[in-house]
Amino acid sequence: MSLLSGGFGMARWGFGWALLLLLLLLLALWRPGAACPELCTCTGARISCVDAKHSIMAFPMLQSEAEMENITDIYIANQSSFKSINEKDLDSYRNLRNLTVTNTRLAYISRQAFQSNPKLQYLNLKENILSNLSWRTFRHLNISYLLLAGNPLQCICENVWLKQWRGEEAEDLLCVEEGGKRTALSTLTLPNCVLPTVTLKPTKVTMQKGLNVTLMCNTSGTPTPTLNWTTCKLNSKNEHEHSGQMSELRLVNVSSLDNGCKITCRSENMVGEAEASVDLDILFPPVISKLMDAVSDHHWCIPFSMSGNPEPKLSWLLNGKPVEEGPFIRTMIHDYSEGEYHGCLHLDSPTHINNGKYTLLASNKYGEDRKAVFAHFMHEPWNESVTDPLYYDPTTDDTPIGQTEDKVAVYLVVGIAAVTFTGFILMLVILKFGRNSKFGIKGFVLFHNVPVEIVAR
Ligand SMILES: *[C@@H]1O[C@H](CO)[C@@H](O)[C@H](O)[C@H]1NC(C)=O
Ligand SMILES: *[C@@H]1O[C@H](CO)[C@@H](O)[C@H](O)[C@H]1NC(C)=O
Ligand SMILES: *[C@@H]1O[C@H](CO)[C@@H](O)[C@H](O)[C@H]1NC(C)=O
Ligand SMILES: *[C@@H]1O[C@H](CO)[C@@H](O)[C@H](O)[C@H]1NC(C)=O
Numbered sequence: 001m002s003l004l005s006g007g008f009g010m011a012r013w014g015f016g017w018a019l020l021l022l023l024l025l026l027l028a029l030w031r032p033g034a035a036c037p038e039l040c041t042c043t044g045a046r047i048s049c050v051d052a053k054h055s056i057m058a059f060p061m062l063q064s065e066a067e068m069e070n071i072t073d074i075y076i077a078n079q080s081s082f083k084s085i086n087e088k089d090l091d092s093y094r095n096l097r098n099l100t101v102t103n104t105r106l107a108y109i110s111r112q113a114f115q116s117n118p119k120l121q122y123l124n125l126k127e128n129i130l131s132n133l134s135w136r137t138f139r140h141l142n143i144s145y146l147l148l149a150g151n152p153l154q155c156i157c158e159n160v161w162l163k164q165w166r167g168e169e170a171e172d173l174l175c176v177e178e179g180g181k182r183t184a185l186s187t188l189t190l191p192n193c194v195l196p197t198v199t200l201k202p203t204k205v206t207m208q209k210g211l212n213v214t215l216m217c218n219t220s221g222t223p224t225p226t227l228n229w230t231t232c233k234l235n236s237k238n239e240h241e242h243s244g245q246m247s248e249l250r251l252v253n254v255s256s257l258d259n260g261c262k263i264t265c266r267s268e269n270m271v272g273e274a275e276a277s278v279d280l281d282i283l284f285p286p287v288i289s290k291l292m293d294a295v296s297d298h299h300w301c302i303p304f305s306m307s308g309n310p311e312p313k314l315s316w317l318l319n320g321k322p323v324e325e326g327p328f329i330r331t332m333i334h335d336y337s338e339g340e341y342h343g344c345l346h347l348d349s350p351t352h353i354n355n356g357k358y359t360l361l362a363s364n365k366y367g368e369d370r371k372a373v374f375a376h377f378m379h380e381p382w383n384e385s386v387t388d389p390l391y392y393d394p395t396t397d398d399t400p401i402g403q404t405e406d407k408v409a410v411y412l413v414v415g416i417a418a419v420t421f422t423g424f425i426l427m428l429v430i431l432k433f434g435r436n437s438k439f440g441i442k443g444f445v446l447f448h449n450v451p452v453e454i455v456a457r
């Protein structure tokens with residue numbers, strides 16, 4: 001408002017426009033195109049470096065992380081100084097989908113080269129000088145195209161995994177034998193170059209909690225594969241022992257918290273990998289971890305959480321008598337997470353006859369558990385249209401606490417109002433007579449204190 005009033009305002013207004021223009025100019029300069037490295041061209045989400053006279057040595061970097069995150073396509077061709085793709089080179093290009101590096105001196109690709117590029121789909125590495133490539137470089141990716149024609153790939157075990165490659169050109173891919181002779185990779189067979197297999201025993205683990213179990217993983221393949229166990233975060237005490245092509249995983253005093261846990265044995269060598277897994281099925285008696293006060297949300301719900309395997313059967317008691325379930329009262333499990341079933345006893349429009357002590361019984365063949373909670377289904381306080389017979393019902397032995405409190409509150413408020421009013425009248429009287437009487441100021445203090453004592457009582 002003040003900007004437009006008076007000469008001073010006009011000056012500020014002009015200054016504002018200049019600032020805005022400057023900002024726009026800066027914004028224009030910040031556009032991706034302008035931040036493109038000298039020897040490359042950038043259009044939208046693509047970087048392309050094809051200047052053969054002045055070769056780049058590594059992937060270009062843009063000015064900001066945000067710009068690099070926008071890039072989905074990098075195209076590099078005819079670069080005589082481009083030799084390797086190292087561990088961190090592509091870290092900032094997190095959304096990269098297409099990568100072409102062709103007709104360069106590329107000889108080395110790190111196994112971690114694409115660890116930050118989970119979206120990489122199309123990889124064209126034609127016409128480089130790659131002699132070998134590990135499958136581990138691509139283990140976490142979902143590559144649709146891997147083009148490798150025109151590389152002096154050697155006929156060695158490390159490249160044998162390419163035989164199984166589903167890429168379109170796999171059949172035509174050639175490799176170079178020691179003498180220099182070229183062979184179709186698809187027909188290559190090498191001694192001592194065998195894909196791993198793995199067997200895990202037992203194949204099913206169903207056991208009671210507190211017992212011990214030993215899992216045995218056996219692998220074959222050459223070169224000798226390495227074995228690894230991957231498990232959920234185990235609560236049971238565990239140890240593994242490794243010897244040659246065998247590995248043992250021993251679980252002691254198995255915890256019910258590990259029920260459903262998946263245990264995997266993975267085996268890998270340069271030709272590829274294999275794995276086998278088993279799910280722990282741990283039997284244990286029911287445990288009710290939570291039984292909470294009734295809450296109202298369309299219907300009333302008495303929420304509970306419990307565990308047990310096999311899944312416990314549930315029933316309820318109201319004041320010690322079995323609750324008959326039906327359309328208006330029923331138990332429902334809503335969710336199974338972190339080893340626990342979460343559910344509700346649903347009550348449709350409960351009345352005072354539903355008030356009382358609710359006991360949840362959970363049982364399976366290994367034992368049972370029970371927990372109880374008191375539930376009072378009440379109308380909203382201060383609702384004049386309802387005269388709840390509950391408070392006059394002689395059959396109800398325990399008084400509903402909430403409503404009693406409400407009545408006390410009413411008495412208290414009315415009492416305080418009455419006392420304040422009396423105090424006010426008394427004060428007027430004292431002020432009127434006090435000026436020329438013996439009561440004085442002391443009288444006022446005395447009278448003011450007396451009603452407060454009545455309230456406290
Ligand atoms: C990234 O792309 C989005 C959508 O195309 C665009 O709005 C945004 O300005 C770009 N960010 C950078 C830093 O270029
Ligand atoms: C790379 O160089 C070859 C021959 O030198 C040429 O035919 C090709 O068009 C060039 N590629 C690009 C993308 O410039
Ligand atoms: C990636 O490359 C493929 C094959 O050349 C092409 O069809 C696709 O449009 C490219 N995708 C992007 C995002 O550039
Ligand atoms: C794979 O290629 C790299 C880079 O050229 C080389 O250092 C390494 O010795 C090769 N590995 C094998 C097994 O030939």
Ligand SMILES: *[C@@H]1O[C@H](CO)[C@@H](O)[C@H](O)[C@H]1NC(C)=O
Pocket residue numbers: 121142144
């Ligand atoms: C892998 O890519 C293919 C096609 O590119 C797609 O259909 C599939 O869903 C992808 N799989 C995963 C796990 O991303």
Ligand SMILES: *[C@@H]1O[C@H](CO)[C@@H](O)[C@H](O)[C@H]1NC(C)=O
Pocket residue numbers: 210211212252253
């Ligand atoms: C489980 O192993 C522990 C330690 O090796 C041992 O003390 C315990 O007796 C074993 N329990 C059973 C049920 O075999």
Ligand SMILES: *[C@@H]1O[C@H](CO)[C@@H](O)[C@H](O)[C@H]1NC(C)=O
Pocket residue numbers: 218219220246
């Ligand atoms: C492991 O597997 C190999 C081949 O599958 C088999 O010959 C060997 O007997 C197995 N060893 C054990 C201890 O099961």
Ligand SMILES: *[C@@H]1O[C@H](CO)[C@@H](O)[C@H](O)[C@H]1NC(C)=O
Pocket residue numbers: 210253255
């Ligand atoms: C087994 O574990 C439970 C807790 O998970 C513990 O209370 C019990 O003492 C343990 N038993 C043995 C023999 O270590």
Ligand SMILES: *[C@@H]1O[C@H](CO)[C@@H](O)[C@H](O)[C@H]1NC(C)=O
Pocket residue numbers: 379380383384385386
């Ligand atoms: C009073 O209770 C009745 C019956 O439970 C309900 O329909 C009505 O909406 C309530 N009124 C208010 C003001 O809460």
Ligand SMILES: CC(=O)N[C@H]1CO[C@H](CO)[C@@H](O)[C@@H]1O
Pocket residue numbers: 226227228242
């Ligand atoms: C990723 C991982 O845990 N690798 C391990 C697999 O097992 C071998 C020994 O068998 C370890 O050396 C690796 O570190």
